Amino acid sequence: MKRVFLIVLDSFGIGEAPDAKDFGDEGSNTLLAVSKSLYFDLPNLEKLGLFAVDGAEIDGDRQSTVPIGTYGRMTEQSKGKDTTIGHWEIAGIISEKPLPVYPKGFPEEVTAVFEQETGRKILCNRPYSGTEVIRDYGDEHVKTGALIVYTSADSVFQIAAHEDVVPPEELYRYCKIARKILTGKHGVGRVIARPFIGESGHYTRTSNRHDFSIEPPKVTMLDQLKEKGFDVIGIGKIHDIFAGKGLTEFSFTKNNEDGIEQTKEWMKKRFEGLCFVNLVDFDMLYGHRNDVDGYAKALSYFDKQLPKLLGLMREGDILMITADHGCDPSTPSTDHSREYTPFLMYQYGQAKGVNLKTRKTFADIGSTVLDYFGIESKIDGTSVLEDIDEV
Template identity: 65%
Template sequence: MKRIFLIVLDSVGIGEMPDAGTYGDEGSNTLAAAASSAAFSMPNLQKIGLFNIDGVSCRPAAEHPTGAFARMTEVSKGKDTTIGHWEIAGINSQKPLPTYPNGFPQELLQEFSRKTGRGVLCNKPYSGTEVIRDYGQEHERTGALIVYTSADSVFQVAAHEDVVPVDELYRDCEIARKMLVGEHNVGRVIARPFVGKYPDYTRTTRRHDFSVLPPAVTMLDQLSEAGNDVIAVGKINDIFAGRGITEFTRTTGNDDGLAKTIELTERDFHGLCFVNLVDFDMLYGHRNDVEGYAKGLTAVDKAVPALLEHLEEDDLLMFTADHGCDPSTPSTDHSREYTPWVIAGPGVKAGANLGTLPTFADIGATILDAFGVPSKVTGTSRLSSIVR
């Protein structure tokens, strides 16, 4: 194999997993929710085999799918971005990352305030758009940082760019990242800059994630150590704290991520291009925006022909997801769902249905096998079932 393009449709789950009730996610089905909108149209991924996957019935299956496809089961304990991406890359996380439904310990925040020289506001689980509306004026008046969390393992810091310059906000988040170790080893510290005047504050695209290092070897480590290119697009570099990545580019959203990925299909390299399209989660899932979600998926589908155009015989294009975030349920949190794995390319076995696979890590093991790298990650390679 020469090039593999792995695109994570962030939060595009395809139906509740058997243990969804444990997570309060009974009935969640992100793809079906988006498909309920008149704005939803995915004929290109339909042709490849998206709606031929086990349990996916929100659109008719293709009679003669051109690609290979599977339903992926998350074996790790969690339903967040970090855990999901780590599992795709070959890590089975049986110890959940810490969450803070009642906010962070006061002694931790006191130390954070001492080191940053700024006070702290909020300290609760909160919607990212609502927290700046509810605390933005006080933040502007006092200069205190807005610290909040969610159902995920995150320590989020919001600040107005005119009050706290973005570089200073990043330094504050680096301080938090160094503090959050041991029992408080959260998955991500996230800088959330915003602009505007009350009540019309808006978050900017200069978000930055400071992630905990993966606890074990990943397919990215193995690929790069073997001399392959590992090109990260979007927040992939942040999720893996830069480890195992040879080149990265940030994006301002899905459209920018797709455009940069299409550019990379026209470029000669040898290895993996690993992409995250974050808008589904950040803009639509967490805001219960069914129509926005549907339009976002439609836009991705329209980009499929351009993504396929420059694929060579030894190239693969893969789509998957890291968890669900059903925009039609009362919850605004992630949901415990199966995810899709759809594979296209000139050498793919048309109509290969891999069924329901036991772990996201099969993706990482398959990619390592495709590049002839002996796998040290969990998961089983499915390469022989996918390519001719």
């Protein structure tokens, strides 16, 4: 039985990419930023090879640990730095064009149709922080029932609504309406439901967030695995990111802890194929909120869970750990950052690691997964198994 557990530490970049200047992200380094926190403690990720990755920087001394995992850094080729494009590239799609963004808000040709089809007016309609937008527009929304529509530097159409005014299921229906409208030149990566609760001055977002992604435009490793009869399990945002395409089973998560626990449960089950996991808290709760300590705590928590994950591995299992983009919490920006991402791979029983150096594309991950299952890849990318065999 062959199984691959692919875990995406959402936004865990490890240093500015060669084209970071083109994205306004010179100097961004999520790993270095969080390593300055007193809560930063990653002995198990270090053991897998994180600090041995080419160019990896941390604040403080490194141990003279010989990595047991295979390790390297990944370069994003796609013209974007958002969640959707990052995950698509991991799965084998290199996006030549960036998804549309709206720094001045959405045009009337979008908003007028949306208001007509939902029967509700909209508020805001410009880039905004998710926590600040409900603070500034929450009262008017509660009073009038108008939907809070906003965006960010990413390709997203976000709709915030109080759960007492617009129940989550109704909000999801509005998101589906927006998803049908936002196609073609306005085909944003994700339409996101952002429910919140509370009273004036004390509004807080709930865990009932739901993403409605644009469907991947090409074949992914998920499609190929499913076509060959393998199990393809998505945990967390994976279903939303791929619009359900290529999955055989999926479940959502409440937070990182829940995602890790669900991964452990799948490790105990009998299946053959891929378990693809997204841990979103690094990005959503800490990167976007410039919370260095919170980010460091979340990473350290994941690190403490690693021995338990490794202990549940069986013969034929591979664990892969990577990221989809950066989100340096120490910069003035609250947006994603154009960075290299780590790639750590551990195969059951592995005793000595291999330095994969710098890879040209995230898509090497998808190609590696397909290669491991003996499937001829139809996606962009090169399997790292070839490099390991040479060593």
